[in-house]
Amino acid sequence: MPLTRRAALSAALASLSVVPGTGLAQPREGGVALRNARIFADGRFTEPSTLLISDGRVRAVAAGLSGLPEGVRGIDMAGHYIVPGMTSAHVHVGHAVGLESGPQFYTRDTVEAQLQRYAAFGVTQVAALGMGPPLFHALREESRAGRLRGATLRGAGPGLGVTDGAPPAGPMRLADNQVLRPRDEAEVRSAVDRLAAAGIDQVKIWIEDANGQLPMMSPEIVRAAVQAAHRHNLPVVAHVHDLSHARLAVSSGVDILGHGIRDEPVDEALVAAMRQAGTRYIPTIQIDEAEYLYTDRPELADDAVFQAATTPAFRSRMADSGWRETQSRKGEQHRDAVRMNQRNLLTLHRAGVPVALGTDSGATPLRVQGFAEHRELALMVEAGLSPADVLRIATEGSAALLGDTDRGVLRPGARADFAVLAADPLENIANIGRIAAVWQDGREVAGRLS
Ligand SMILES: [Zn+2]
Numbered sequence: 001m002p003l004t005r006r007a008a009l010s011a012a013l014a015s016l017s018v019v020p021g022t023g024l025a026q027p028r029e030g031g032v033a034l035r036n037a038r039i040f041a042d043g044r045f046t047e048p049s050t051l052l053i054s055d056g057r058v059r060a061v062a063a064g065l066s067g068l069p070e071g072v073r074g075i076d077m078a079g080h081y082i083v084p085g086m087t088s089a090h091v092h093v094g095h096a097v098g099l100e101s102g103p104q105f106y107t108r109d110t111v112e113a114q115l116q117r118y119a120a121f122g123v124t125q126v127a128a129l130g131m132g133p134p135l136f137h138a139l140r141e142e143s144r145a146g147r148l149r150g151a152t153l154r155g156a157g158p159g160l161g162v163t164d165g166a167p168p169a170g171p172m173r174l175a176d177n178q179v180l181r182p183r184d185e186a187e188v189r190s191a192v193d194r195l196a197a198a199g200i201d202q203v204k205i206w207i208e209d210a211n212g213q214l215p216m217m218s219p220e221i222v223r224a225a226v227q228a229a230h231r232h233n234l235p236v237v238a239h240v241h242d243l244s245h246a247r248l249a250v251s252s253g254v255d256i257l258g259h260g261i262r263d264e265p266v267d268e269a270l271v272a273a274m275r276q277a278g279t280r281y282i283p284t285i286q287i288d289e290a291e292y293l294y295t296d297r298p299e300l301a302d303d304a305v306f307q308a309a310t311t312p313a314f315r316s317r318m319a320d321s322g323w324r325e326t327q328s329r330k331g332e333q334h335r336d337a338v339r340m341n342q343r344n345l346l347t348l349h350r351a352g353v354p355v356a357l358g359t360d361s362g363a364t365p366l367r368v369q370g371f372a373e374h375r376e377l378a379l380m381v382e383a384g385l386s387p388a389d390v391l392r393i394a395t396e397g398s399a400a401l402l403g404d405t406d407r408g409v410l411r412p413g414a415r416a417d418f419a420v421l422a423a424d425p426l427e428n429i430a431n432i433g434r435i436a437a438v439w440q441d442g443r444e445v446a447g448r449l450s
Pocket of ligand 1: 129360
């Protein structure tokens with residue numbers, strides 16, 4: 001039996017030349033075999049197995065292997081759990097750094113450092129949903145070509161907002177070139193044409209009135225954005241907060257809701273419409289938790305995983321009594337929003353609506369990149385989803401939202417992007433933080449997180 005398996009692995013290696021590469025990985029002799037690890041596949045972990053990779057791709061997953069083909073380097077991973085790289089389908093890059101945010105942070109170096117942070121947390125791909133200046137398009141291209149380190153950068157570029165409306169330029173500290181604000185349908189069409197030519201993965205729109213405080217995007221503009229995007233085969237992802245926003249989005253043909261519905265329970269009509277249209281759902285539960293978590297749990301400041309994601313100044317502020325008081329005054333409404341978001345997530349997940357991982361991390365200083373993604377998994381489990389379902393959502397489900405079939409899964413031909421964990425995340429989802437190493441394109445790119 002071992003001989004047969006060894007022959008199968010040799011065959012997998014021999015067939016390398018016919019498996020198209022991405023151009024990302026350096027071609028090299030032989031391959032690497034991670035041995036004796038449990039591998040997450042089809043919603044569960046395998047028995048201790050060998051994960052064979054070369055040229056940046058998975059070549060084989062085999063159990064009970066006693067030998068390795070010639071030229072293959074073996075690494076013993078006994079006691080470890082390998083999960084596919086996660087995709088965070090709603091983030092922002094180059095905007096918040098430490099305790100501050102603003103357009104001055106949208107630089108190549110800052111964006112690359114943030115993408116490396118995501119990767120260190122096992123998030124090997126992100127979609128930046130708006131607020132990107134023209135530099136976004138160049139960085140997206142560099143990332144595709146493998147010239148930018150860290151998580152692969154995808155996304156929407158600037159996105160389409162509303163004049164004097166969402167996203168509010170003042171509070172969000174946005175420069176004029178970070179959001180397009182078309183005034184009529186013709187401006188929508190030309191904006192989407194320009195963005196498609198510059199390179200984007202989705203068209204982002206903001207459907208938000210902030211309880212009547214902001215002018216809302218008109219239904220005509222929403223529909224024009226959907227038509228224009230679909231002409232370029234691009235999906236539309238909408239910022240929403242309330243049930244009424246979601247109704248407008250879904251009835252207008254929006255493909256992805258970029259936030260959870262937080263004011264009211266979803267009703268049967270909306271659930272049915274989303275199922276029928278195949279609308280995807282990114283709950284971003286953590287954005288509200290981020291408003292009270294750091295005052296609820298000051299001991300986080302001593303947590304090594306949290307430290308890996310935050311600056312010393314961020315952690316010192318958690319002990320500041322004035323700041324804590326301000327935060328706790330806003331806490332209750334955010335706790336309500338988390339509960340409603342979790343309730344709606346469970347309803348939609350049970351109804352079969354495809355869910356993806358997203359956090360809005362990086363949009364404000366409190367939304368901590370990498371850490372927010374790990375918390376989001378815990379909040380989805382707390383909502384009533386099984387840890388296995390949550391891991392599938394964060395990996396293959398979120399990759400599927402971006403149209404990828406070779407990410408978020410560990411099977412022959414898929415990209416060798418994964419995290420090696422020292423403990424079982426299905427036993428406790430917080431074990432997603434027990435990262436021993438992260439591999440991307442078949443190479444180790446980050447080590448122990450804590
Ligand atoms: Zn956002």
